[in-house]
Amino acid sequence: MGGVELEGMAGFERFVQSRSHVLLRTAYLLAGDRHLAEDLLQDTLSKVAQHWEVVVAEGNPEAYARTVLYHRAVDTWRTRLRRPKVVGDVVREPAEPSDLFGDSDRRMLLRSALARLTARQRAVLVLRFYEDRTEAQAAEVLGCSVSTVKTTTRAALERLRVTAPELAELTDRMVVSP
Numbered sequence: 001m002g003g004v005e006l007e008g009m010a011g012f013e014r015f016v017q018s019r020s021h022v023l024l025r026t027a028y029l030l031a032g033d034r035h036l037a038e039d040l041l042q043d044t045l046s047k048v049a050q051h052w053e054v055v056v057a058e059g060n061p062e063a064y065a066r067t068v069l070y071h072r073a074v075d076t077w078r079t080r081l082r083r084p085k086v087v088g089d090v091v092r093e094p095a096e097p098s099d100l101f102g103d104s105d106r107r108m109l110l111r112s113a114l115a116r117l118t119a120r121q122r123a124v125l126v127l128r129f130y131e132d133r134t135e136a137q138a139a140e141v142l143g144c145s146v147s148t149v150k151t152t153t154r155a156a157l158e159r160l161r162v163t164a165p166e167l168a169e170l171t172d173r174m175v176v177s178p
Contacts, residue, residue, distance in 0.1 A: 012052045015061055016045060023065060029126045030073040032115045040076065044069045067141050070127070074119050074142070106167075113164035121156035124149055 020041065027037035027044070047068045048055060055064045114122055120142070127138040128149070135153075139146045160167060 007056060009049075009052070011056060012049055019062055019065070020045070023062075023069060026066065026126060026131070027069060027073070029114075029130055030070070030119065030122055031076075032111060032122070036076075040069065040072055043072050047072070070123050070141050071143070073123055076119065109164055109166055113160050113167060116163050117156050117159060121152055121159070124152045125156050128153055 023044070024037060024041050027040045028034060031037040031040050044065060048061065048065050051064075052061075055061045058064065114125070117125070123142060124138060127133045127141060128135070133141070135146045135149045139149045142149070
């Protein structure tokens with residue numbers, strides 16, 4: 001983290017202050033809902049805090065936090081029997097200048113399409129195309145094989161193409177190696 005001292009709980013607090021906004025953005029992409037993303041991040045940071053000394057000793061707290069984040073997202077999906085229905089107005093996330101989906105209609109369409117994917121499919125797409133990780137890196141983070149990442153990516157992209165054909169331009173750019 002660029003020379004920031006990370007030892008002790010004060011180091012954990014500095015880590016949370018400097019990286020939680022980035023981790024929250026990833027949690028949002030995984031959960032598809034701001035409140036669920038905040039819960040997911042809170043749970044993740046709790047797990048990281050429990051093992052902070054070991055995490056710091058290993059040298060890459062953000063990588064550890066992201067791994068916990070992805071695993072918790074998949075675990076949440078597995079344990080949830082059904083997704084609660086959203087009641088009321090949809091809260092729109094503010095667009096960032098670097099946002100590829102500047103058009104709000106397209107963002108809403110993408111959000112809706114991603115919500116129809118399983119947690120593992122969303123996790124794979126976020127790792128591969130949002131974080132630009134290789135299939136091997138995604139497999140390592142998710143604790144599965146490279147072929148599982150490839151299969152899951154293909155299935156997720158196919159599902160996106162079927163449920164949101166309006167996003168064909170976006171999904172056609174996402175290529176899965178054979």
